[in-house]
Amino acid sequence: MMHEGRVVGDGSWELNVLVTDLKAERKLRVDGDMSIGNVMIKLVESLDVAMDWSDHGFWWPQRNMWLLRTHWTLDKCGVQADAQLHFTPTHKNLRVQLPDLQLVDLKVDFSYMAFNAIMNVCAMLGIRHPEELSFMKKVDERTLKRGEKRGSFKKKKGEKYSSPASSANNSDASYPTTPTPSMMDGTLTTPRSASMPGSPYRSGPLTPGTPLTPGTPSGYNTYPRVPSYNGTSPVSSSYSLSSFPDSPYSDGSNISALSISPAKPSSEAVATLHRPKNYVDRARLNSLWLNSSRSLMEQGIRENDIILLRFKYYSFFDLNPKYDAVRINQIYEQAKWSLLTEGIECTEEEAMMFAALQLQVNLQSAMPQPDMNNANDSTDDIDAALTDLQVSLEGSAKNSAAGDITQIPELADWLRFFKPKKFTLKSYKRYWFTFKDTHLAYYHSPEEASGAPIMRVNLRGCEVTPDVNISSEKYCIKLLIPSTEGMNEVWIRADSETQYARWMAACRLAAKGKTMADATYESEVQSITNFLGLQHPKEPVPSVNVSNINIEPQDFVSQRHVKKFKAKSLTARILEAHANVANLALMEAKLNYIRAWQALPEFGITHFVVRFRGNKKEDLLGVAFNRIMRMDLHTGDALKTWRYNSMKHWNVNWEVKEVLVQFEDEQVSFACLSADCKIVHEFIGGYIFNSMRSKDQNQTLNEELFHKLTGGWETI
Structure with a gap:
């Protein structure tokens, strides 16, 4: 018996395919030795529709996986007669919520691993260093509330875990859902790039009449793609949105929408924010991060879904106002909302400082800003290089003042010491402290410093936490020092800001295994001093007109601080703190906000x-x-x-x-x-x-x- 030129009974069978664009089903006579590429060609020829099919691929809903390797056979992929495949575009519309709560609609490749998709999204938005960001699923309060009772995090009875290394149902372990990316001559190539000879990934058009060798990928691609982001430093290559022609922001007309956010987002956007009540609540939020090694479709993301783009890794590299206007703004916005929703805690004085900086950002955002792109590139690069050289030489220059470049600076001064214990009152005692290398020691008096100390500890690997209250002149350093029994806690209290800044900087460097000879010591001291200076109350600056600004305190501080004061009193405190930052430009205010955020004890955890x-x-x-x-x-x-x-x-x-x-x-x-x-x-x-x-x-x-x-x- 013949069917479509084939002998029925020869091992062939009918494959059901849904063409999502046409909402039409097709039955194709195939056999297990037929390649995915040939099935695509046969399907396109049967449709007889003149359109570009180059961006289409096979999605297998039952297995929750893409069939991207066009030279693989149906048998190798595990496709049998009971399979229902979808022939669907790989690029689909995705609604991406940025850290400033704005929504942007972008075309994203749903077959890419999430990390690749993030790279392309960041390229379209003009955000450098996409390795710092990731996607999160939209917050579902009902999902987060599950497991509030103790022990509810346990694996449910009958629940089956699936490894990300295999397919969703784990029924075909031989087919990788996360193919290894390729590198050619140091240039990033996306998973379906045609630039690599013999690449197993489909990357070309599949229009009727396309000359394809059976079982091989096509050699060209007509679908316009976002160029691969090469991650190079702006010192060696210029960077602009025009480099990404597929970006909706490539003409620069919408760039201000990303580099300068609305002072107050929509109430609907604010309502979607989750306000964690405790550490367990914060931990639940981190279950929403997507797997970077799997595609969006494999993780349940569908066309027109809302997904959150957030900074995932709190190690911001090379923040440059000239190239990172969008990136700096989005980091600032993420920092702002983390404080307003109490995702990270701060003291009352710190809250007023952050509110003042936020107010300054709002005021400056309404004013014309200088064009950073008109600056002289070569001059800026030379200045930056000279600054780096100066910083790197500072440490050795200070140490060579006494004629010995191998000498490591030391600290010695009177400080107060307390070792907290259960059921004891806080009673600080005054001792003579010395700090050398990464070791802290204390004595009864300076005269005893030449002998054996009362206690000497190595601060390498310790936890250093500030406990400061400017108004009460409290400058405390809490140290958690590792030991065989766990972490020993000791508190050291300084008498002044200057003394606190120098000892705090030394402790922070020692925790990282560095000494005060390190070139960053003086800059660390200055950073701490500046941070404290921003918290000093001052009289409002008369030249800055804020009388016409409607300040709603709940937009500037978290609910915990709003409940402590009346609105009028809180507004007065914010304006008082604003006097410290009233002369800052827009970018300076944002960078100061980010630095102050980074200085908080809970930052980045x-x-x-x-x-x-x-x-x-x-x-x-x-x-x-x-x-x-x-x-x-x-x-x-x-x-x-x-x-x-x-x-x-x-x-x-x-x-x-x-x-x-x-x-x-x-x-x-x-x-x-x-x-x-x-x-x-x-x-x-x-x-x-x-x-x-x-x-x-x-x-x-x-x-x-x-x-x-x-x-x-x-x-x-």
């Missing part, structure tokens, strides 16, 4: 509820740019810290869904209860990746290395 191996109770895990911490679930206090510089390797045990981290002296194992363990692994790997960036390297964004460090498929 991403929380997860975990259970460490061998423990029955739940703990809080904090992941930061240079360390991970075991923390108290209720208070957020650090119980133990592990630094990345002492880490040997880390990986995921997918069988038991456990993250394993090997340090120089111990191994840490924990199961993540508030999110998929892949998210935790990705945070650690992402921070390691970002720490490898350097201004000295004119390098491309190494996508392959990013996936190796964040993927979790094997031990690093």
